[in-house]
Amino acid sequence: MKNAILATWRADFTRRQRNSSFIVTLLCMMVLAMIYFPAIDAAYQTVSVNGYRGIYNSAWVGTTLALLDVSFLPLICFYLIKGSIEFDRNSHSSELIAATSVSKVAYILGKFLSNFSVLLCILGSMLLTAICIQLWHAEDSTLELSHFILPQLLFVVPTLLLVAALALIFDSVKWLSGGVGNVLYFFLFMGSLVGLSLSDWGTQQILMQMQDGLSALGVAAEGHFRIGFGPNDAAVAGAIKIFRWQGMNYATVNWWPSFTIVALSLLLLSLAMVLFDRFKRPASQVRKANQSKLDSLIAIGFAPLNLLFDGLTRTFAFTRLVRLEVMLLLKGWPNGWYLLVLTLVIAQCLVEPEWVSGAILPAAWLLCVVVLSPLGQREARSFTSALVFSTSLAHYRQFLAMFFAGVLVLLFVSSGALLRFALTQQYFAIGLLVSGACAVVALAIVLGVLTKTPRTFEIVFTLLWYMGPLNKLVYLDFIGVDVVASEHVNATLIFSLSTLMLLALAAYPRLHRAN
């Protein structure tokens, strides 16, 4: 069994580290670590306690790095390591693996070690960067490695173990392995951040100790903390205020939560071993040829719409292509998805107006994330590139047809609200919704083209959706939750221009290929 675990770990880890994206990832994380420690007179600052930040000694840099890691790595790293089992499945090596004597325990343990090794590489690269940063800024050049390593061991390593195990759970459960899982994890992460802020472990524990250090110097403890990026408020007066912090007092630190997280990771790992189907599910999910009663009912329900759409589009080659692209986007989802979309469309016509923009429309658009995420790289992922790109219309018209199909899907799931806006003559809201749909679809295409994976759009869209429609950040409010604010900044124009720029960016490689 030991050999099987090691073989699985070695093969998976070697495959990942030989991928060019591995180096890019490490570089990006190093850059993130670099920009997290701005100079004293920089235009932005990151961690501050009551308007103070520590002198860049080993204690402050090492512990602040742990703050960054424990806050952001669970989000970034989960998406980086998720998919190792799906990779074996999709590369069809799963059948070779399943035919060997390797047990579920050995295979999952090997994958877990590989996941964790990747995360340790990322952590190591950031740690090295942080050490260099301390020497570079030279506010205090005395290196104390224990200040770098202990916070990582106490807070970050348990978190990474948890992420490595969670990724395997998401990989092992069919419905969590795709886009739904990606969106769900985002909310799990946001929930965990809230949980962290309420607990006395992790970020809170570090910040409280930093505040204690500040109080010891006689500065009033006001409980104002910042761990993200923000403007250097004190820059006007010259620079942010600094103090010398001596580091965590580990004698007063409660280590039990860290052990609990490690134990939870092992529990989740065991759960992943139970849930993993040992590749009984084939690479492409084969649907039953025979239709269920619900299938037939849904087909009957959509039939008039289908006929109408067919009749409207059949005359012109382009409109027909748009219809075929819509079909490609909408075919094959679970029945629950169609029912939920229909329910939300009907609800848009019936519920209170504030609920339409505030809840129903955002929910309907979030449902579309998995429908839109294959745009821009569907051909590559389905291995149909050779068939599609050897045809005469693939390069220009299909690109536009794909774009319009995506927009139509978003407008269809918003059709109840659109009807309502039209009846109440809210023309700006209609324009905003249309321009927002265009921008979102263009974003899906460009991210698909550039990153060649649906995962990027699923994460970016969920993030934008969280900041824009959910938190009413006006420049990202592509649904128009706050129409007045959007009208004030002329969001329609912003989204339209963004659409044009994104489309141009996405079209370039395809047009280059066409010639």
Place this chain on the structure above:
Amino acid sequence: MQLDIQHLQQNYAQAKPALNDINLTLHSGIIGLLGPNGAGKSSLMRILATLSQPSAGNVLWNGVDVLRKPAVLRRELGYLPQSFGVYDNLSAWEFLHYLAGLKGLTNQQAKTKINELLHMLNLADVAKQPLGSFSGGMKQRVGIAQALLNDPKLLIVDEPTVGLDPQERARFRDLLSDMSGDRIIILSTHIVSDVESIADNIAMLREGELLAYAKPESLLAGLRHAVWQCTVPKVQVAAMAQQFCISQSVRQADGMQLRIVSHESPCAGAKNIPPTLEDVFLYYCQSSQSESVTHAQEVAA
């Protein structure tokens, strides 16, 4: 109708080019592209299908440079790659309808052609089923159908009979044979029996070099006195294999009956027999580059 391939060169990262100065002029009919794995067949086909650009050289379709104006060829092209995917959630009919749309067929043309092809390729009964439930052979037939949707003037099929049962293979060969009158069909394979009965011309590729381009009968004539049959004890087979190109070996009561391609008699009692295309293929695959070139020059002469 004419496809001119001029000084085509394809270099990848490795030192040896995938295609080295290929020159061919193709007219209507079936051209069998034969060569061992790694000969450069798929690289050549991808360039002809406008999917990749060569490092050097030209491809002219009826005088038009398709490397500069690929759209001219794409309108008249049918292409079946060696490996391809399908959209599992679509039915065969929907998938073909989608590709018909991309190929610019009108709604009515698409419907007529798809129904015709589904019947021709024995897929009519499963046309409404999702492609995800199809076997490998059925998907391959869908691939063949999509290549024929626009009634192509240039049909490029790369290993088209992979996964097909013998009956379907024969049916596909007949289909190509019937279609070959007014179009160029390039059929790449290393299954010699797929081309020997239907190919009008055969191009032999090895390690990126075009070794021969001739009619099958000319290639066979070149080996007329070079195929031998003899029976040897089993212990001698390994030594014979080191020395000669063995195209077939059959176990017999008194030893092994070998079919050997050699310009000289391989052993005492060896009987000269008529060559097959399989012998020609193995001869080109196994003999040295200089021998192959000499033979090709003889064939050309």
